[in-house]
């Protein structure tokens with residue numbers, strides 16, 4: 001069996017499942033956010049449900065429109081807060097202790113290798129970085145999972161991506177996943193699991209792995225799994241009571257496709273509007289003027305990302321025509337950045353530090369783009385209208401290209417600055 | 419999805435119509451059909467909401483509904499009066515959400531090729547039969563897996579869970 005098949009089999013009480021099977025499987029963690037939970041609460045009541053299946057296996061995270069951007073957003077959080085109280089949900093994350101859901105859950109040890117996790121957010125696939133089968137669902141599915149602790153799944157085929165070699169300087173995990181999406185296309189892994197494996201992962205940190213797994217959905221995949229290993233063990237050592245299952249695909253497992261990627265010649269990449277698969281080397285779009293740079297999101301808003309940005313920026317100030325918005329994903333990370341004095345450096349350079357929120361990633365608040373404006377973001381999607389006015393345009397990149405662009409005002413190859 | 423034949427005028431779009439154009443996040447502080455429908459597809463086709471009539475049908479290319487998990491997307495489409503979406507393929511969360519809220523969706527690549535914007539078509543969603551009334555052509559959509567059919571037949575996921583809880 002593949003890793004994906006093993007995890008699903010284990011959660012529906014069968015020894016064996018194969019791609020194409022439909023199963024009802026028990027879930028270990030169920031995530032909802034301020035945008036998706038209110039509708040689920042309504043559906044939960046309509047189902048005639050009174051109590052959630054297990055108040056400890058549910059996480060409710062304030063992230064998309066918080067601190068409340070307007071009265072309607074405030075009402076959304078209020079519904080979620082009241083539901084958390086009513087149901088005694090222990091993993092409710094209030095503003096100030098909350099952050100972007102896909103960082104908050106791992107930060108709190110809420111996902112273990114081998115778990116089956118569902119979340120009413122499409123980037124729930126991020127926890128595949130820990131070797132968990134995790135996938136996005138909608139609000140009705142979320143209500144169902146709350147009520148009965150189970151959901152229907154079609155066991156997916158697996159496309160395996162085998163990664164070898166080592167990153168060149170100023171090239172990172174975002175470039176790897178952009179390259180893969182460029183190769184597969186936005187529907188290249190539709191209904192499938194992506195499995196990212198190969199010796200290169202020995203040198204890819206947990207932060208980098210989250211970046212890779214996060215964007216599996218951008219190739220249409222249901223989940224993006226990285227087989228757990230020593231890097232995973234080291235991360236999980238922070239949570240001694242949370243053991244987990246360290247599984248991998250069998251040597252005779254069947255894959256629908258195998259894609260080989262070498263890091264040795266990978267360059268800094270950029271995805272141009274309006275698709276994350278619109279990928280080219282940064283050298284092909286260099287010189288494009290930008291109005292705003294965002295470093296943050298569940299894709300690239302972690303410690304490694306801010307360190308990489310700081311290294312590229314050096315002592316340079318933010319370009320006078322650019323707004324640089326930086327969004328650490330969690331309060332824990334905010335403190336780490338304070339300790340390393342990185343916040344101080346970024347603010348001195350002219351950046352603004354946002355509280356942990358999705359904000360500009362979905363054009364919600366904290367940096368929405370006007371008509372005609374151009375952004376360069378470390379986020380995961382650049383669909384038309386996502387980041388503001390339908391006539392704004394956003395390029396996607398890793399933190400190195402973003403930092404270089406913030407100081408020059410034009411899309412810049414970071415290798416030119418260092 | 420079982421039941422009547424649907425008949426409507428076609429709004430045709432291309433590949434990868436994403437959830438951000440179906441219903442932009444700026445409207446996702448609401449989640450009821452009447453709040454969402456007036457903004458459905460507004461960043462892709464600014465006049466869609468004015469032109470759509472109850473019963474009309476969306477026909478599109480590959481990967482329809484890619485992007486966010488927001489159920490607001492199929493709710494907006496259904497709320498706008500669209501009776502059914504036919505595409506070459508669907509993004510999986512959108513596919514699930516549509517089944518769960520009872521928006522009929524059909525996977526039929528050949529039909530998409532044979533239908534133009536503005537055509538009048540007839541669809542029998544339970545049998546998966548699609549006929550073009552404006553020009554000749556009739557097609558059969560891919561059948562959904564039986565387990566999915568079962569959820570549809572009990573009236574969607576909400577009914578399924580309600581039945582299980584009352585046992």
Ligand code: SF4
Nearest residue numbers: 123297298358361362
């Ligand atoms: S940061 Fe962006 S992609 Fe990630 S959960 Fe928030 S809105 Fe979604």
